[in-house]
Amino acid sequence: MGRVENTPAGAATEAVSGARTRPPSQTDVAALAGVSSQTVSRVANDKSNVDDETRQRVLAAMRILGYRTNTAARALATGQFRMLGVISFDLSAQGNARTLQSIAAVAQEAGYSVNVAVVRTATEGAVRQAFSQLTSQAVDGIVLIEAQILDRPELQLPPGVPIVMADGDPGQRFPAVDNNQAAGARAATEHLLSLGHPTVWHLAGPQDSYSARHRATAWHTALKEAGAPVPPVSYGDWSAESGYAIGRGLATRHDVTAVFAGNDHMAIGLIRALAEAGRRVPDDVSVVGFDDVAEAGYLLPPLTTVRQDFEEMGRACVSVLLRQIEGGESIAGLIDSVEPRLVVRASTAPPPKRSTSTKKP
Structure with a gap:
């Protein structure tokens, strides 16, 4: 009986044979794709210094092997969890629901997931609880949709979490995106x-x-x-x-x-x-x-x-949030206005x- 060579083809044979009992690793993906483990890591962490042909080969190997990125390890390596939080006061409102839908779609395109917290009573305690809920689930930044409570200067929010407001009055405290x-x-x-x-x-x-x-x-x-x-x-x-x-x-x-x-x-x-x-x-x-x-x-x-262009609202919110998360920008006040028709x-x-x-x- 011949032995399985340590080649991409050999790795594929091992992957489909059902012999492996442990979850597939970056080493397994690297062997199947014919690249280094460092290249797999770059693709897993969505780094830009990988050419498109190699990236597609690594992604194909991940799909074949059923490889799932270790989000905790990635967060340790990058300082990001690839998760955005959204706080809304009323998801039954047409505009809020459509803005959230757009945020989720654009975030997914950018490689982020979305976690939503609904605040039913606009009180300081309720808003702080929503922030605590989302930050405990390791979000990289938060969008607040029509958050009237943030008009109050006495409201103190946890420091260090990038914020953008959609359809709300930020004063000079937070960046905001609004329909005109x-x-x-x-x-x-x-x-x-x-x-x-x-x-x-x-x-x-x-x-x-x-x-x-x-x-x-x-x-x-x-x-x-x-x-x-x-x-x-x-x-x-x-x-x-x-x-x-x-x-x-x-x-x-x-x-x-x-x-x-x-x-x-x-x-x-x-x-x-x-x-x-x-x-x-x-x-x-x-x-x-x-x-x-x-x-x-x-x-x-x-x-x-x-x-109102709620889809553009969602795109702009994610863009402003990622400028803070990935670009390290410090932003305050109204920075983007979407024109209605x-x-x-x-x-x-x-x-x-x-x-x-x-x-x-």
Whole structure:
């Protein structure tokens, strides 16, 4: 019976023979790929000083042998665990969920895994607990999505963990990536005014939301600059239910001819309330939303809305975080702004002629 030579082919024969009882090692991968153990280590640690043909040969050998990188050993060697943490206050919100989805996809492309902690109550203790949970699981950095609690200067977070905020107000404490909330809200308001509506009512998101506050401020500023009356703001909670509840009140007012809703779900509830009251959209009342959810173009009528690029938000968040983790940069303040776009559909039109009075609401 011939012996198995100590060659790549021999290693492959041993690998598939089932004789090995221990997990495959870097030495086994090196033998199968015909490279040195140092080269396997470079590939396992995603180092750049390996040519592509050799890298693919090593990766193929890893797949054949079922080799799994020892993350603890890699962390000791590189100081990185290849794990990103995400803290979110509400994953049921459309924007938060889509941003998280993008973060996970982009992180995977960069060779990182993602661990998520959901904070249900925006208190200092809850945020610190979420940080403790993620840091105990050895994350290299953390993304916080719409973290209103970080507005408070008294909140102390563990030092040494790179942070980036998505859709939140960092002040000068943390780097942040945000959709240009003000530009989107201004575009929605100015669109309705340009159609001839005497003013625009606003159905805002929660008062403790950074995004909602900025949209409401931009709406108010746009009306004042246009010399239009400023109606009272109604506050919802981003849900269709809150849009419907507030919409029932707005539907009884015939001086309401245009409404800018803080997000598409509240706009959907508003449209339902208007329909039940016999107010047609857009013949009697024009409605603009915010987000451009997947269903927006299929509503009846299709919804005019402000499209946010949540995928770009996720990409930018990971990019900023990796600049800190891998590049060692020290970053603070708003460093990236993603521009939204007004998508005009059939839910907006000029006001009915009987309602063009400029009487203050």
